[in-house]
Amino acid sequence: MNESSIKDPIKIALADQRRDWRVTDGTQLSNEINIECDVVIVGSGAGGGTAAEILTQAGLKVVMIEEGPFKSSSDFRMRERDAYPQLYQESAGRQTKDKGITILQGRAVGGSTTINWTSSFRTPPATLKHWRDVWGLADYTEEGLAPWFAKMESRLSIAPWPVAPNENNDILRRGCAKLGIHAAAIRRNVKGCWNLGYCGMGCPTNAKQSMLVTTIPGALDRGMTLIHSARVEKLTSRNGRITSLVARGMAADGVGVNTEAGPHRIFVTARHFVLAGGAINNPGLMLRSRLVDPYNTLGKRTFLHPSPVSAAIMDEKVEAFTGAPQSIYSDHFLDTMPHDGPVGFKLEAPPIHPILAGITLQGFGEAHAMWMKRLPNMHVAIALLRDGFHPQSTGGQVAIRNDGSPVLDYRISDYLWAGMRHSLLVMAEVQFAAGAKIVMPMHEDAKPYRNWLDAKRALEVMTMQTLRTRVASAHVMGGCTMGVDPRTSVTGSDGRHHQLENLWVFDGSVFPTSIGANPQLSIYAMVARNATRLAELAKSPASMVA
C-alpha cells in the first residue's frame, strides 16, 4: 500500500454535493457574514468537537468557529517543517511569557486532537477525589462519569493497542521493570493504525480517531456550519448574558487576522455560546472582551504538566521516529506520592523527529551535532509533573498583550523545581537500568554521563532554573476554573459561567488542577456530559423564549 491508495474522507465529503457541508474559509470571505443560531462553539478540538456532535444530534442549529485551517489526510505529508506552522499554535513555538516552557498545542480543525499522540487515559480517581474534596465538584465521581467515558471510548475506538511498543517506549518499559517500577501499556484512539509514528504531524491514514475524522464530519452531516481560518475577537455581553460575537477572517498566510480593507468580519448571535479554544485562548478571549470577573479568577490557575526531558544513547538502534509515539507509561511516581507532599509525575516517551530533537537538545556546535548524529540510537523520556494540587503549585496566569493576543505567565515554583530534579534523577536511573550507554538530562549545565552514579552526583547539585532546565508542555488546562464557589472559580461544575448564564466553557480550561494524565479523554467525557445537559436545556421551551 502507499499513500495514493488512502482516501481523504474530508476532501471527498466536501466535493459531494449531496452531503451539502456548510464550510466557510475565513481567508476567502467575499461578504460580511451575519448568522443566527442556537449554539455557537468557539474552537474545534476535543471539547468543541465533542460538543458539536451532541448538540447537532439534539437537533440544534450549531455554528463552529476555528482559527486554524481545515486540513485533512491528503495534506498531512509527515514533514515537520510543513506541519508545525500549519497545524500548531504559533508554529509549535508557543512559549510562556519568560520563554521558560515551550507549549505544543494544535491550531487546526480538530484542534490538538489532530496532532496529539493518541494517549487515552480516564481521569485518575485521585484527581477526581481532590476535585470533590477541595473544589466541591460533588458530581465528579468515577461512577458518575463512567458512562460518559464508556460512550466516548466507544465513539473514538479507544482500546488497548495490541501491537508491541516501539523501541523508544520499550526502553521505558524495560528500565522500569529492572527497577521494579510499575509500567503499563497506553490505550489509544486509533482504528487500523499503521504504526508509522507521525501522529504529531496529522494522521496521514485517518487511523487516529481525532475530532477531525469523527465528530466534526458527523456534525457537518447534521447541518452544522463550520467557519475555519477565522479568529473570534470579541464577545459582547448585556444584562448577564452574551448577546453576540464578532470574528475576523485570517490573512491568507494564516498567521494573523486579515487587516486589509474588505469584508473580513463574521457576526454571530446565538442563544448559547460555548468556548472550547483551550486554556490559553479561552481566558484570552474573555479578557479581551472585558467580561465580568468579579473575583478576579479568570485566567488564573492555568496548568501545563510542565515536563523535563532526558535523552539517552543506546547501543542498539532505537529509531524513535517510527512506530506509535506513545505506548508505555509509568504512574509509579503519581501513585506513591500523595497530593500534599512533593509533586508527583507521570513517565512517558515522546517521538523523536529531527526538528523536535534539534530544538530540544541543549548546546550548539559540535556538542550538539554529536548528539544529532546519533539520532537513530537516541531514546528520550519525559516526566509530566502533576501541577495544581499543592498550595505551592498554583499554575500560571493568562494575560493579554497590547495587540490582544494571549500570553501565559507561568513561574515555576521551588516546589516544582524540586520535582523536576527528582524526575530527572528517576529518568536517568531508568535509562541506565534499560542499558543506556550515555544519559544527558536536557539542561544547559548537563554533560553526557556514562553511569548512574555520575549522573546522580551531577543532578543533585545542578541549578534548577528557568531557561537552564528544558521544560516542555503538550497539555494546557485550567484558566477558567470550575467550582461551586464563585469567589474562587469561573464556571460551575457544568461548565456554565457563574455570572453569564448562556456562556459555557467546554474543554480542559475548566479543570481546577492538571489531570495527572494526558487530558484528551477527560475532556471528551466531561464535555459529553455537560454538552448533553446544555442540549436538554437549549431544547426546553423556557430556553427558547429566553
Add this chain to the structure above:
Amino acid sequence: MAVSRRTFLKIGVASACVLVAARVLDREVFVLGEARGSLDLRALSNKDAACIAALAGAVLKSILPDDAAARLVAINEVVEAFDRTVAGLSPAVQTEMEELLSLLTFSVTRRFVAGVAKPWDQASEQDVSNFLDGWRQSRFALLQQGYQALVRVIMACWYGNPLSWGKIGYTGPPFGKELGLL
C-alpha cells in the same frame, strides 16, 4: 545567580533603552550589509541575513555538508527558512525577534552587547561561538532568551530540511521514500 530586584530593574530598563536605540539609530547610520545574492527575503533585511548566515555556520558546524559549495547552499537555505519562520511568527513574537536582530546588526550594540567586533560576514566562527556561549551562560534572562531563540530557530530551519537528514541517519517519512517525493 542572585540579582537583586534593584539591579534587575536597572538591567531591564537599560536593555529596553538599548533595544530602542538600536532600532532607531540603525535606520540613521544604516550601512548596507553584504547582500546575500538572490535570496528572496520577506521578513529579514540583508544585514539580518548576513548575521543569521554567520550564526548558522557556528551553530551547525560539522552537521552542515563538508563540501564548500554544498555548505554555502545549505546556509542559504537556513537563512531562507529563518526568514519564513520569522514571517510566520505571531506579530508579538515577530516584534521581539526584530528587536533582537536589530540589536545584533547595529554595529554599536553588536560590538558592546554581543561582543563581536567585526561585521557578521567578517567575523570568524570562533568569534561567533564566543558570542553564543557568552549569551548562553549570561546571568541576564534577556540574553539567555536571545541565545535560545536564535539557536532554536536555526536548528529548526536546518533539521526540517531533507538536506540535513543524511548526516543524522533519519530515514524520512515512509511514503515520501516509496513515491520518490523527497
